[in-house]
Amino acid sequence: MTTSLDNPQFSILSSVREFVSSPHQLFIDNEFVDAADGATFETFDPATEGLITSIASAGTVDVDRAVNSAYAALPVWSQLPPAVRFALMTRLADLIDENVESFAQIDSLDVGKPIATVRMADVPLAADALRYYAGWASKIEGSTHTPNIPGTTVYTRREPIGVVGAIVPWNFPVAGAMWKVAPALAAGCTVVLKPAEQSSLSALLLARLIAEAGIPPGVVNVVTGLGEVAGVALVEHEKVARISFTGSTAVGIDISRRAASTLKTVSLELGGKCPNIIFADADIATAATVAASAIFFNTGQTCSAGSRLMVERSVYDEVLEIITAAADQLVVGPGLDETSTMGPLVSDEQYRRVTGYVKLGQEVGAKAIRGGTQTKGDGYFVAPTILVDADDQMPIVQEEIFGPVLTVQTFDSADEVIARANDVSYGLAAGVWTSNLNTAHKVASSLKVGTVWTNTYNYLDASVPWGGMKASGHGRDMGREGLESHLQTKAIWTAFS
Ligand code: NAD
Numbered sequence: 001m002t003t004s005l006d007n008p009q010f011s012i013l014s015s016v017r018e019f020v021s022s023p024h025q026l027f028i029d030n031e032f033v034d035a036a037d038g039a040t041f042e043t044f045d046p047a048t049e050g051l052i053t054s055i056a057s058a059g060t061v062d063v064d065r066a067v068n069s070a071y072a073a074l075p076v077w078s079q080l081p082p083a084v085r086f087a088l089m090t091r092l093a094d095l096i097d098e099n100v101e102s103f104a105q106i107d108s109l110d111v112g113k114p115i116a117t118v119r120m121a122d123v124p125l126a127a128d129a130l131r132y133y134a135g136w137a138s139k140i141e142g143s144t145h146t147p148n149i150p151g152t153t154v155y156t157r158r159e160p161i162g163v164v165g166a167i168v169p170w171n172f173p174v175a176g177a178m179w180k181v182a183p184a185l186a187a188g189c190t191v192v193l194k195p196a197e198q199s200s201l202s203a204l205l206l207a208r209l210i211a212e213a214g215i216p217p218g219v220v221n222v223v224t225g226l227g228e229v230a231g232v233a234l235v236e237h238e239k240v241a242r243i244s245f246t247g248s249t250a251v252g253i254d255i256s257r258r259a260a261s262t263l264k265t266v267s268l269e270l271g272g273k274c275p276n277i278i279f280a281d282a283d284i285a286t287a288a289t290v291a292a293s294a295i296f297f298n299t300g301q302t303c304s305a306g307s308r309l310m311v312e313r314s315v316y317d318e319v320l321e322i323i324t325a326a327a328d329q330l331v332v333g334p335g336l337d338e339t340s341t342m343g344p345l346v347s348d349e350q351y352r353r354v355t356g357y358v359k360l361g362q363e364v365g366a367k368a369i370r371g372g373t374q375t376k377g378d379g380y381f382v383a384p385t386i387l388v389d390a391d392d393q394m395p396i397v398q399e400e401i402f403g404p405v406l407t408v409q410t411f412d413s414a415d416e417v418i419a420r421a422n423d424v425s426y427g428l429a430a431g432v433w434t435s436n437l438n439t440a441h442k443v444a445s446s447l448k449v450g451t452v453w454t455n456t457y458n459y460l461d462a463s464v465p466w467g468g469m470k471a472s473g474h475g476r477d478m479g480r481e482g483l484e485s486h487l488q489t490k491a492i493w494t495a496f497s
Contacts, residue, residue: 001050001378004109010336016105019205024055026062026224027207029069030217036061041197041226046112046344047334047379055200058225063192063233066221070163070190071239073218078160078188080216082138089134089185092213093127096174099209103174103202108335110201111170112343112380115335117298118174125175125460129478132462133182136483140187145491152495158487160188161265162241165234167227167255169247170199170346171301177203179466179477180244181220187486192221192240194231196247198346200224227251238262242486245269246303249400249426249471267475267485269303269467271400272428275421276306276457277411277443280315282433283455288319291406292326294431294457296384299342300404301350303472304429306457308397310417313410320369320388320408327370327384334379344380345403351380354403361387361396366407398424414439418446427469431457450476 005012005020025032033056040054058066077085096103104118113122142156166180177193184191195203207222223230231251235243235258243259245252246269259266276294278287294306311319333340345351355374362368371385385405390397397407411417421430429451432443444452450468453459460466465479476482 002048003045003050003052004047004334004336005052007334007336012105012336013101016102019102019106020053020109020201024053024201024204024224026056026058026066027204027210027222028062028066029221030211032207035059035225043110043198043200044347045109046346047336049348049378049380052110052201055204055224058223058230058233060229060233062225063223063230063237066192066223067163067234067237067239069218069221070192073190073216074160074162076216077185077190077219082140085137085185085188086134088213088215089130089137089182092209092215093130093134095209095213096123096127096130096206099205102205105336106202106205107173107199108343111173111199111346112335113298114340114343115338122172122175125172125462126178129175129178129182129462133186133483136183136186140487142489147493151497152493154491154493157490157492159490161486161488162189163239164189164191164486165194165237165240165243166191167194167231167234167243167245167247168196170196171298171303173199173202174206176246177206179482180246183477183482184244184486185219187483189242189486190219192223192234194223194225194234197226232258235259235264236262240264242266244477246477249473252473265485267467267477268473269475269477270428270471270473271402271426272303272305272468272472273308273398273400273424273426274304274306274429274431274449275308275310275447276431277310277417277421277433278312278315278319279432279434279436279439280312281435281439283435284315284318285322287433287455288322289326290457291319291431292323295406296327296330296342296404297458299345299382300354301346301402302458304451304458305402306431307401307406308421309406309408310411310421311408313412316408316410323406323408324370324386327386330384332381332383342384342404345382346380348380350402351382354382354401354405357396357399357401357403358385358387358405361390361394361407364394366390366394366396371405392420392423400426414442418443422446422448425471428472429453429468
């Protein structure tokens with residue numbers, strides 16, 4: 001089977017062709033090396049199902065090497081003047097920007113993302129995170145104290161926590177990696193990054209740029225490999241002080257359990273089932289149009305996807321009309337095709353999961369007004385799907401589907417919609433659309449979620465903490481909180497006479 005690289009319609013950079021056809025090795029101590037046992041895994045083009053290439057698959061020995069490299073680099077990196085750390089991090093941000101087209105082509109090929117999405121979202125978000133956190137490197141401060149014991153003084157130092165194991169998923173490969181790496185570097189920590197199996201190529205391009213930026217050996221290592229092998233080895237390694245994880249709730253629970261045996265700190269950015277609530281007094285045209293992109297963006301493979309639309313009864317028909325029209329306008333196709341506005345799902349596993357939920361939803365009584373039946377050709381393409389007549393306890397309303405599948409339900413009052421929106425295990429994000437300030441504040445303060453967007457959706461910024469409540473995890477990426485969790489406090493007492 002061919003890949004999108006063989007499609008003459010797509011103009012691929014020669015540097016990208018060279019990169020894809022070169023060996024894909026682990027990045028340890030700023031050098032590219034094979035796995036000790038020579039193991040590899042394969043990565044496929046989700047638009048054609050064709051084999052792209054093979055990638056080194058790290059085993060326990062390789063992860064141990066990478067962690068030791070990061071451990072040895074800790075004094076080097078943490079003792080560099082903050083201005084130097086700032087310069088190296090911003091240099092990496094510049095290199096990421098300069099390579100935007102390479103990242104766009106590689107992640108479109110490997111993950112199926114529409115190329116414009118990588119250019120406009122993934123790459124700028126990654127560079128922004130580095131620049132934001134580079135500024136924090138010079139602003140890490142302790143405190144002074146006057147204890148009740150005469151003749152003493154105390155000051156505190158904020159010190160890096162140590163080696164950070166960053167384990168990330170495939171849906172925003174470059175940005176997701178930098179949301180973990182950037183705060184760790186600002187705090188003076190060193191990192192072993194484990195990208196997802198489905199999106200390792202762009203992580204290895206990132207590795208090249210890390211070396212090119214002049215970041216010292218061992219400060220950032222990249223171990224490509226399987227979650228149950230390389231991921232587990234990282235979580236269980238005694239020299240890793242912290243695991244910063246983004247991924248599924250099931251794996252997050254497993255990581256929590258394993259990390260406990262070495263008393264690591266853990267932050268977990270997990271799944272979501274996000275309610276998007278439209279009141280009748282909202283700007284309906286905007287709310288409904290944004291609600292469509294809130295679910296169909298990135299083929300619904302977004303933790304914050306507004307997958308559960310709840311509409312006040314009197315505007316239900318109007319909202320549905322706009323959303324179905326928006327779904328009909330989507331152009332489903334390969335990520336590398338500039339005209340595609342929705343790419344394929346990332347993998348066969350994802351395809352089965354999403355189509356399985358759509359089938360199940362209809363079996364238990366929901367009605368598909370868009371999508372719903374699926375004829376499988378080459379590639380993991382699914383139609384934008386809109387399901388109505390779903391009740392709250394159906395799996396399609398309770399569980400994360402992680403695909404372009406929207407349920408649309410009605411509600412009659414603010415109290416009712418708050419109770420129903422909170423009645424899921426997840427608590428990542430939510431949208432509220434209303435022109436009434438009272439309603440906006442009441443709903444925003446009552447939802448058990450980490451982020452509420454009022455009259456907008458899916459806005460993110462490196463300065464704003466991001467994370468979930470309940471089964472969506474704990475800890476925060478980004479913002480000051482994202483930095484603080486990479487620091488530990490030392491109190492230093494001095495007696496004087
Ligand atoms: P996943 O949990 O299967 O994998 C995520 C990462 O963990 C991958 O790198 C994988 O190799 C690794 N991994 C798998 N098993 C492991 C184990 N036992 N120990 C250590 N590492 C292991 O998730 P996925 O399917 O790649 O990503 C989709 C999930 O990620 C969705 O649930 C989505 O909501 C979530 N997500 C959450 C956020 C957020 O900010 N909350 C952002 C993006 C994605």
